Amino acid sequence: MKKNLLLAVFSGLLLWIAWPPTPYTTLLLFVALVPMLIAMENIINAPVKKKGQFIFATTFIGFFIWNSLSIYWVYNSLKTIGPLIAIPITLIPYALGPLLMAAACWLYFRMRLVTGRAWALPALVCFWIGYEYLHQTWDLKFPWMTLGNGFAVSHKWIQWYEYTGVYGGTIWVWACNILLFLLYISLREAQTKTYRSKLVIALVSVLIIPLGFSLVQYYNYQEQENPSNVVVVQPNIDPYTKFNLPAYQEIQTLTQLSDSLAQPNTEYFIWPETAIAQDINEDRLGSTPEYAQVKKFLNKYKNGNIITGVSTYKFYKDAQTLTAQLMPESNQYVDVFNTAVHIENSDKLQFYHKSKLVPGAEALPFGSLLSFLKPVFAHLGGSTGGYGSQKEAGVFYTESGIGADPVICYETIWGDWVAQSVRKGAQFIAIITNDGWWENTSGKDQHLDYAKLRAIENRRWVCRSANTGISAFINQRGDIVKQSSWWVKTALKQDINLNSELTFYSQHGDYLPKAGCLLALLGVAFIILRQFKPRVAASN
The missing domain is CATH 1.10.1760 (Arp2/3 complex 21 kDa subunit ARPC3)
Incomplete structure (x- = not known):
């Protein structure tokens, strides 16, 4: 034996x-x-x-x-x-x-x-x-x-x-x-x-x-010519300390890096997962100082749109979801989300809540059975298994009709989930992530490599914004056209080609x-x- x-x-x-x-x-x-x-x-x-x-x-x-x-x-x-x-x-x-x-x-x-x-x-x-x-x-x-x-x-x-x-x-x-x-x-x-x-x-x-x-x-x-100018930002903020930084300081870093490469015709600025790390009431985001700061930057770019990660929460009068927690002091229920938000030059806001949640860090497996592990999972950077989610894949649309698939971190490895967004009209894939938890290991490289598979399956460009690296642009053949180094503050710019054709896999998952x-x-x-x-x- x-x-x-x-x-x-x-x-x-x-x-x-x-x-x-x-x-x-x-x-x-x-x-x-x-x-x-x-x-x-x-x-x-x-x-x-x-x-x-x-x-x-x-x-x-x-x-x-x-x-x-x-x-x-x-x-x-x-x-x-x-x-x-x-x-x-x-x-x-x-x-x-x-x-x-x-x-x-x-x-x-x-x-x-x-x-x-x-x-x-x-x-x-x-x-x-x-x-x-x-x-x-x-x-x-x-x-x-x-x-x-x-x-x-x-x-x-x-x-x-x-x-x-x-x-x-x-x-x-x-x-x-x-x-x-x-x-x-x-x-x-x-x-x-x-x-x-x-x-x-x-x-x-x-x-x-x-x-x-x-x-x-x-x-x-051969890609069909349908160009769109995109800037992805890598602010390089330590994930273990970023939640203690003032929001205005984070946004200032993001806007300065965006401005360094932006063109008058830039259509998308993509910022990483939880780029705005302070918890914000989702229903009141449009009236916050953070939103005003972002809009002031965006006013310089007529066709500009921002996709960014935000930590949000939402109040309910009753338990509308399984993850909603009762707040005794207000007798309301609250859900916390790892969110992607789409901001444009109108007052319209679009939200997507991360759905493929990391077991332990963002979603407690098997509910109350493992509730005793919450203090341990708290160290993983999540909400001790308490994040809310949404049931369907999402698509962000610009005023001109461009569709973007917001993919948050861990969701990169779900081919069928990305394909659902493509079926709904996504013309490119915007991955926002925060890979710093793993430090300079092969985890960040594998995560980047897996994004190439999503590009091939759907024949869509991937625009990847990672807080600490590696940020990248990947074309419809899966080639990494541009990429950043690890743990540097930088931004990347690229003209990508939008695609509306559906592959066999996009259609059937x-x-x-x-x-x-x-x-x-x-x-x-x-x-x-x-x-x-x-x-x-x-x-x-």
């Missing part, structure tokens, strides 16, 4: 080496799961008891290595509370994904007990996609390690994400690994040369056809994982029925 454990560890290390932001190693994704498959095959064929437990434990260790090495930076956002508390809490994102991955492998083993390898391996892909989709929809959502995200640094290879989204990448990785695994098994089991030749042809086809198709797409893709989940459920039902059938026969 030590050999199988080493194989699983090897898989975990290969996946880590292949993962963003490491360049030039993406190719390893096509072989990294082969050792894991071999380890599972060895256990299945071994004369031992409790094979399912061995498979679950072995695969968990390999996937835990991959996850913990790839997202080690999660610890940085907690370390201020001390290692005795931070380490156990960070084990949740490090271990939860691997537990679900190992569960998919365990289901594969159960399928092998009732059917052959030819059926069980496709079922494994469905079980895996089912785990990935679950991990982006339930209360503990963290789809950072979705396999298809692994191609973010090699975006020229996956231009066909405009048809499939990242789940097409997940299937591609598994298909190549499974065919390599079957080729290895055919050699070990001395199967016929004809069978091996078919496997080689299939492997080459599965690898080369999507790659060739993507490269042709990439080098032949996450159809692949939904189909995969359905097949996974049918697979689980099949396993249960096949195991139950002999008992029924025996009782008769």
Whole structure:
């Protein structure tokens, strides 16, 4: 069993080496799961008891290595509370994904007990996609390690994400690994040369056809000319101290940086998440000194619009939402929001409330069940799980009719959520974020790389404003056209092309994982029925 454990560890290390932001190693994704498959095959064929437990434990260790090495930076956002508390809490994102991955492998083993390898391996892909989709929809959502995200640094290879989204990448990785695994098994089991030749042809086809198709797409893709001048601002304010700064000082920094690059025809100024960090009553924003200061700046630019992050709250007479908290002194309910606001040269204000909330920091998973953890999550920079949200994706429209998709930080990794805004009329994607919590680690680089996937899926420019970096412009092919350095005060300017055409993925969203989940459920039902059938026969 030590050999199988080493194989699983090897898989975990290969996946880590292949993962963003490491360049030039993406190719390893096509072989990294082969050792894991071999380890599972060895256990299945071994004369031992409790094979399912061995498979679950072995695969968990390999996937835990991959996850913990790839997202080690999660610890940085907690370390201020001390290692005795931070380490156990960070084990949740490090271990939860691997537990679900190992569960998919365990289901594969159960399928092998009732059917052959030819059926069980496709079922494994469905079980895996089912785990990935679950991990982006339930209360503990963290789809950072979705396999298809692994191609973010090699975006020229996956231009066909405009048809499939990242789940097409997940299937591609598994298909190549499974065919390599079957080729290895055919050699070990001395199967016929004809069978091996078919496997080689299939492997080459599965690898080369999507790659060739993507490269042709990439080098032949032409953007339609529809320019808009945009400025993104990076104020570089320490996230741990920014909430103590006066609002006028923050806005002064933002307007000075904006003025440094603005043109008379600039249409958008994009400021980062919680750029205005002081809590503001949303219903009275238009009468605040902060709003007046922003409007004074905007008056200089006739066509100008500002998209900025703001910390807002909203009062209700009764509990209109599940997150609203009763204020005893006023007998009112209040919701706190991580908000994007659109300000223009009219008096009109548009709001978008962040909806994909970070578990713990912004949304307490499973409600009252984990309420005892609120003091710990308070150190993550959120509202101890108390943020409100909105149910539907949003679009900001200018007076001239331009549609912008406001994406706040963590929401970058939800392809289908962005696609919903595009279907509603968003012509470009405005990402506002505050990545300073992770410090100068690979977390900020991965977050930037994942934005390239949203550009490809929807063929929309991405304009990314990050408080401490990395701010960037990404074109419709996923190329980073301009980017800032980390931890510098700066602004970037770019003429982008607006796009109103809908890709297949923009129209249909996450159809692949939904189909995969359905097949996974049918697979689980099949396993249960096949195991139950002999008992029924025996009782008769």
